[in-house]
Amino acid sequence: MKTITSPRPWLLAAGSTAAVTAVLVAGGLAIKKVAGPQLRITTVRDGAVLNRADAARQTLVIEAGEPGKVRARLDGRPLALRRQGGRLVAELGALAEGEHELSVSAPGSLPLTDGGDTRRFTVDATPPSVTVHGLRSGANGQAPHLVAAGLRRPFSLSGEVKGAVRVLSDGRPAKVRKGKFTLDYPFPPDMVRITAYDAAGNRTDHHVPVVVPHPETRAVHVTALAWASKPLRERILKMIREKRINAVQLDIKDEDGIIGYDSQVPLAREVKATRGIYDARQALDQLHAMNVRVIGRIVAFRDPQLGKASWRAGKRDRLVRTPDGGAYGSQYGAQSFTNLAHPEVRKYNIDLAVEAARLGFDEILYDYVRRPDGPLKSMRFPGLRGSVEDSVASFIAETRRLVRPHGAFLGASVYGIAATRPHEIGQDIAKIGKHVDYVAPMLYPSHWGAGEFGLKNPNAEPYKTVYASMLTFHKVLRGTSAQIVPWLQDFSLGHPYGVAEVKAQIEAAAKTGSKSFLLWDPAVRYHPEALTPGAIGKST
Known part of the structure; x- marks a missing residue:
């Protein structure tokens, strides 16, 4: 005392x-x-x-x-x-x-x-008041928010406080003069976090989301090996020159847990995940010189490289476990799925995302940001508190907070079924939508079962399948600022897909209000004719 x-x-x-x-x-x-x-x-x-x-x-x-x-x-x-x-x-x-x-x-x-x-x-039981100027009330129940002109432009805001003797912004003291303050950022944050204290110690936490409109995107998936292949890379560059696409999705970490460039993240080097298949700096410079955005895809929790190395090292809680203590494999193979609740697994993926944003990747797109499919009772997540869905959402929120200051958008690839069945793989779309710039649902018609959307064979009706699924995602994401950039199918599986089928999917998505899309072909051999040349404006 x-x-x-x-x-x-x-x-x-x-x-x-x-x-x-x-x-x-x-x-x-x-x-x-x-x-x-x-x-x-x-x-x-x-x-x-x-x-x-x-x-x-x-x-x-x-x-x-x-x-x-x-x-x-x-x-x-x-x-x-x-x-x-x-x-x-x-x-x-x-x-x-x-x-x-x-x-x-x-x-x-x-x-x-x-x-x-x-x-x-x-x-004194009344906390101080905080007012931020320039708030916009969103449509469809969206929370009040600020809007930034661009992701890599300086951002500032003003506001005022009443009854406060101390004001913090993201934990740092903010200058207040006669009750008014101005905050300046080199890039827009994901959220403005203001804390005000009065003389009695009462506290007010005022959080305001900052929305940066995601630019129209017409992109194709490219693996690390495909980018390193001159013939395949040239096909992509030709599509850029013809203005058929304005973005390239380039793999950072793939389904095998292999990182395509020479990452300096310590755990990546420890588990020997880096390969140096392509030069990240060179790829980014080349694509940016062509006025094309680069979307870095990180396969998050499906990671055999990290899983097997962790199992050998005795760090087995990094993996999803079975009730008897083994490594949960299912159809992915032994030691393939890492534990979404483990702090080191989460940090590893976030460190890769931050490194990529610092390198200049314009966007980070998570894939396999989920649990393995299968009965939940057949798997264990050591250290999990709360639900799998909440753990996934908090992981995404933490990533966005850390990559946004480096000028990168954040997206999440999700299963098409997750819009109506969030518990099947641990993806609650409404919760995820609060923490991403866009959601990328995988709407491949070949992946829908007979009878879905009332269609006898969804794979044979690409327009109707994509249109119906897009409407579902628009409904679930109402009240968030997340945009929808669907993954569309440019490969054949059970039904032949060519120019007409790819066009049908693009038109269906656009009919629902989403002109953006990502095309997927694991072989990276697309149908350029499905994309109208010169149909897109300047990439921003």
Whole structure:
């Protein structure tokens, strides 16, 4: 306890036998008032301002030579004192907001020797207010937010506070002048986080999302090996020159856990995941010179490279486990699926995302950001707290907070079924949509079963399949700022796909209001004729 001695001692007649000490414990701070050689009182500082929680913890303790003669009053009403050892004790209890008066008195043995003291203090339960200027109220139930002009442009905002003595922005002190403040950022953050404190210690946390409109995207998937292949790379570059696409999705970490460039992330090097298949700096410079955005795909939790290395090293909680303690494999192979709840697994993927954003990848697109498919009861996630769906959403939120300052968008590839069946693989689209710039649902018609959307064979009806699925995603994402950039099929599986089928999917997505798309062909051999040349504007 910190003790401060009052500079104003009481004056008592010599020979007084009264001896009283009063102590009021107030959030670790006690003020002591000295009353001559025989009478001492310690009590709350006169004029103190307490919040409701601190006020509720106040305890009055009195030590007196004649305890039976001591009286205490709170706001004019007698305060019941109880004996505790050689002391008198009273809890002040819950106090209403406003001004209060506490007094302690004890009679002396001689005239004019009565002792006592009165302290007035205030309980302030009203936190300070924070107002951010320029908020926009979103359509379809979207929360109020700020809008930035571009992802790699300086961003600033202004606002005001009332009743605050200290203001923090992302944990750092903010300059406030006459109740007004301005915050400047080199790039727009994912969210403005303001904390204000008043004199009583009341706190207000004010969080405002910052939305950066995602540019129209017409992109194709390219593996690391495909980019390293001159013939395949040339096919992609030709599509760029003809203005059929304005973005390239280039793999960073693939389904085998292999990183295509020479990553410097420590765990990547420890588990020997880096291959140096392509030069990231060279690829980024080449594509950016062609005014094309580069989307870095990270296959998150399906990671045999990390899984097998971790199992060998005895770090087996990094993997999804079976009830008997083995590694959950299913159709992915032994030790292939890592544990989405493990801090080191999460950090590994986030470190890769941040490294890529710093290198200049314009977007980070997570894939396999989910649990393995299969019955949930057949798998265990060591360290998981809460649901799988919440763990996935929090992982994505943490990533966005860290990559946004480096000027990168964040997207999440999700299963088409997740819009209506979130628990099958642990992807709750509404929760994910709160923390990404866009959701990339895999709407490949070949992946839908007979009868889905009322279609006998969805694979044979690409337009109807994509259109119906897109409507479902638009509905589920209502109330978020996330845009939809669907994965569309440019490969044949069970039904031949060519120019007409690819065009049909693109037209169906556009009909629902989403002109953006990503084309997928694992062989990276696309149908350029399905894309209208010169149909897109300048990439931003």
